[in-house]
Amino acid sequence: MDSLLPRERSEPAPGAVHLPGWLSLEQQRELVVACRGWAAGPVPMRAASMPNGSMMSVKTVCLGWHWQPYRYTKTADDAGGGQVAEFPEWLAQLGRDAVTAAYGGTNSYAPDAALVNFYDDGAAMGMHQDKDERSPAPVVSLSIGDSCVFRFGNTETRNKPWTDLALESGDLFVFGGPSRFAYHGVLKTQPGTSDPALGLKGRLNITLRETGLTATRD
Ligand SMILES: O=C(O)CCC(=O)C(=O)O
Numbered sequence: 001m002d003s004l005l006p007r008e009r010s011e012p013a014p015g016a017v018h019l020p021g022w023l024s025l026e027q028q029r030e031l032v033v034a035c036r037g038w039a040a041g042p043v044p045m046r047a048a049s050m051p052n053g054s055m056m057s058v059k060t061v062c063l064g065w066h067w068q069p070y071r072y073t074k075t076a077d078d079a080g081g082g083q084v085a086e087f088p089e090w091l092a093q094l095g096r097d098a099v100t101a102a103y104g105g106t107n108s109y110a111p112d113a114a115l116v117n118f119y120d121d122g123a124a125m126g127m128h129q130d131k132d133e134r135s136p137a138p139v140v141s142l143s144i145g146d147s148c149v150f151r152f153g154n155t156e157t158r159n160k161p162w163t164d165l166a167l168e169s170g171d172l173f174v175f176g177g178p179s180r181f182a183y184h185g186v187l188k189t190q191p192g193t194s195d196p197a198l199g200l201k202g203r204l205n206i207t208l209r210e211t212g213l214t215a216t217r218d
């Protein structure tokens with residue numbers, strides 16, 4: 001949604017940077033098309049099952065490494081067993097550009113896994129840490145489509161202190177350094193706020209990560 005006042009860059013915690021409207025509309029449209037392709041296979045987009053048997057309300061497809069609560073594998077053992085799609089170099093470059101936009105300077109960020117999350121009306125994600133990676137490299141988060149209320153907390157507990165912020169279409173959020181393992185979650189999306197020009201109903205979020213894992217030979 002277009003705000004009356006420009007939304008400003010903010011740093012809700014040390015190492016956590018929100019850059020509103022970082023992606024152009026054209027980049028967002030291209031990412032929607034790419035996500036449609038990834039959602040179609042070779043591994044289907046699916047709601048992951050939690051260890052307690054409940055299903056996430058968010059649907060996910062992965063690139064580079066397949067994630068399921070709480071591990072990474074090269075094959076989608078809980079989603080048909082197929083080989084996870086390749087992580088494209090252009091997406092790694094977008095990740096490096098994002099890290100530069102957040103922290104300045106140059107970087108050698110080399111993300112090798114992406115989680116493509118789709119939120120339909122009513123989907124949400126509870127407070128959690130992204131901690132299945134064996135690398136301290138930042139997480140890059142790109143949001144497209146419906147706005148959401150994103151909660152960014154602290155590294156100690158899933159409770160306060162936290163900051164609630166709106167992630168809107170095109171927004172970049174990077175969390176690294178002292179905030180890399182901070183709890184965070186999506187309280188709710190705001191259905192119907194997606195720009196019709198995107199051709200997307202709902203919300204997409206793409207997180208890029210360095211797993212720090214090495215693939216074993218088949
Ligand atoms: O959808 C978001 O903004 C956050 C997604 C997330 O935290 C995750 O995939 O681990």
Ligand SMILES: [Fe+2]
Pocket residue numbers: 128129130184
């Ligand atoms: Fe996360």
